[in-house]
Amino acid sequence: MSVVPPPAAPSLYTCEVVHVRVRPVHHALRHRTYLWLLDLDDLPRLPPVLRPLARFDARDHFGGGAPTIRAGLDAFLAARGVTDAGGRVLMLAHARVFGHVFNPLTLYWCHDPAGRPVCVVAEVHNTYGGRHCYLLRPDGHGRADVAKEFYVSPFFGVEGSYRMRLPVPGDVLDLTVQLRRDDGSRPLTATVRGRRRPARAGTLLRVALGHPWSTLAVSLGIRWHGIRLYFKGLPVHPRPAPPTREGML
Template sequence: MSAAPAPLPAAPSLYACEVAHVRVQPVRHAIRHRTYLWLVDLDDLPRLPRVLRPIARFDVRDHFGGHAPTIRAGLDAFLSDRGVTNADGRILMLAHARVFGHVFNPLTLYWCHDRTGRLVCVVAEVHNTYGGRHCYLLRPDEHGDADVAKEFYVSPFFGVEGSYRMRLPVPGDRLELTVQLRSDDGSRPLTATVRGRRRPARAGSLLRAALRHPWSTLGVSLGIRWHGIRLYLKGLPVHPRPVPPTREGML
């Protein structure tokens, strides 16, 4: 007899986070910044007072190509195209919301459950700073670990070769995510982590987070570009973007 599924976390929730990227070759370079993320139920998105909507908006155009009527519909179409038919329960999305009309989500995660509450799969939606996006369908084990071949150009300092090992347990009181790039030669040149603690998604919590991290998503995209300049000045070789572009997973 299989174990009963664990209770799903409360949503919506806010996570005060530290995001870290550690590159160990060919040069060592570390990035750390603080931000906050939303965990939301795609069938019950937050209903915010009008005065707070400019600092927290979830827009369908930011996910899965932006052509579906809802984010859930875009996800369902992606899953259907890949033969996943039993993710018909609760879907939890971890992402930045739009803040004053701007959003940039390097990684959006969707934990997809069946009607009994069991986890069916995880979808990792990746955006790069060139306007591209790609989705990975993951089947994590009981520890939340999943391996997937790299298929999408993200950084100019890495090609599209290699694979990812992702640890993506369903968030609870704590958020603990790891994405590790693994090269074909067995090396592990880059590890990214997200560590955070859950806060209730109340008006006061949101205002405090927004005051601590104003223009949070703009800061993410500007920070990526700034560290790219630093890496270039350190002499890292640039890998040109694939032509034609790598196939995007949701289009």
């Protein structure tokens, strides 16, 4: 795999998240928000007045007990036998805003010391307080397949697999996650598309005013759409026991 010029970090991405369900009923969710792209070894240092708008805490990622987010990631990778990802790590995530955070999907693009891509870690949170990580080895186009192991929506079990397309963000953010069934159906497709903005104080203030309580809005929006799906008659799948802790280190 070749070395590509690294994207600027930190950066802000104003974006639209879209979920489209086609089975057993058609339903679409659209939500505008903003995300941060960060270098895990060089997190932004905001002036005190702006710190309530963006905090990045180790307790919000992996097992929550590591001293830093990078340490939590390194422990997860070591447990999976990944030993060559000691270079730059880019994280795409929501910040903790006014003390609240909810990250349905956090992505970590991991590189070796020479800057070559090694793997991607996809960290998923559900609205029940659970979290799980998937270790991915994308191809040259950023595509990877992985078996589904984690209960996210009450309207889907844990059967099937994900096809993910996760190219490293540049000026444009363009991600896709598609749920696939063994019968060939594709009942859910989620996309995240946006454009990069410089992570300056003025930009942060503008996007925060445009999307107040951004992470709270995400979690409330998911619950509201869950209520709508329930009244559309979708059957609820019982929540299984969580996966092994290896997926959450």
